[in-house]
Amino acid sequence: MAHLWLLAICMIFGLSLFTRFTVIARVTTTTKRLTKMPPTTSNVQDLVDDFFYYFAYGSNLLKERIQVQIDGARYEVNGHLPDYELSFVDFGMRWRGAPATIEPIKGSEVWGCIWRVPNSFALELDKQEINYERLNVTVEVPTQKNSDGTIRKIVCRTYRITDPNRKPQQPSPHYKHVIVSGAIEHGLPEYYIEKLKKIQDNGFKGRVELDLEAIRELNALGLTDREVARKYSMSETSSSDTTTTPFQNLAK
Incomplete structure (x- = not known):
């Protein structure tokens, strides 16, 4: 009888140790997974890699511009986003004109650069694009093919x-110039660069917030900050009721 009691005690003790080690193992595994999760990420692949891919179509086409805040960004390849169109909306004080955005339009296209960005810069990129909504898009890379011959x-x-x-x-002319310069820098298709060059700017003369080498001459021209505030106030620039995007006004 005594040996049965001893056996029961051993079994209970062993089960207790097994349960404790199982819980510790699960907690350790969960902690490791959580520490790999980058700030504000929405892409499951981000949990596996230590970087994410970022598609830039505006001022961040230019290496000098993106690395002002995201100095860990590394150029990967040019990309083609179908069924979207480049547009400029509202008014931003940083650039003294309308910032770029993309609108979902069937049959249109946007070319841009794909940057490899470390997860540690995810939050900083969100801050830079503070008035934007983050989303994931599938970008084509026409210069690269998969093993089955399809476009990557x-x-x-x-x-x-x-x-x-x-x-x-x-x-603003400054913003447009940075976009065009970035497109040329990375060799976007010539016809697309010509479209960018034909976009009409607002004729602003003066300084913008970013002191980039690409726009240093433009920053040296024209208006004082007080004149800028008077001429390019939000109330003046919000009166337009134009309904077409810049690219819709250009010949395809």
Whole structure:
């Protein structure tokens, strides 16, 4: 009888140790997974890799511009986003004109750069695009093929303005110049660069917030900050009721 009691005690003790080690193992595994999760990520692949792909179509086409805040960004390849169109809406004080966004339009296209961004910069990128909504898009890479001959596609993070009250406006010459310079720098298709060059700007003369080498001459021209505030106030620039995007006004 005594040996049965001893056996029962041993079994209970062993079960207790097994349960304790199982709980510890689960907690350790969960902790490791959580520490790999980058700030504000929405892409499951981000939990596996230590970077994410970012599709830039505006000022972040230019290496000098993106690395002002995201100095860990590394150029990967050019990308083609079908069924979206480049547009400029509202007014931003940083650039003294309308910032770029993309609108879902069947049959249109947007070209841009795919950047490899460390997860440690995820939150900083969100801050830079503070008035934008983050989303994932599937970007084509026409210069690269899969083993079956199909075009390589990369799921990328990008940003767009989704304010229901947004209105098409014109970008500043500075902003347009940075976008065109980035497109040329990375060799986007020539016909697309020509489209970018034909976008009408708002004619602003003066300084913008970013002191980039690419726009240093433009920053040295024209108006004082007080004149800028008077000429390019939000009330003046929000009066347009134009309903077409810049690219819709150009010959395809």
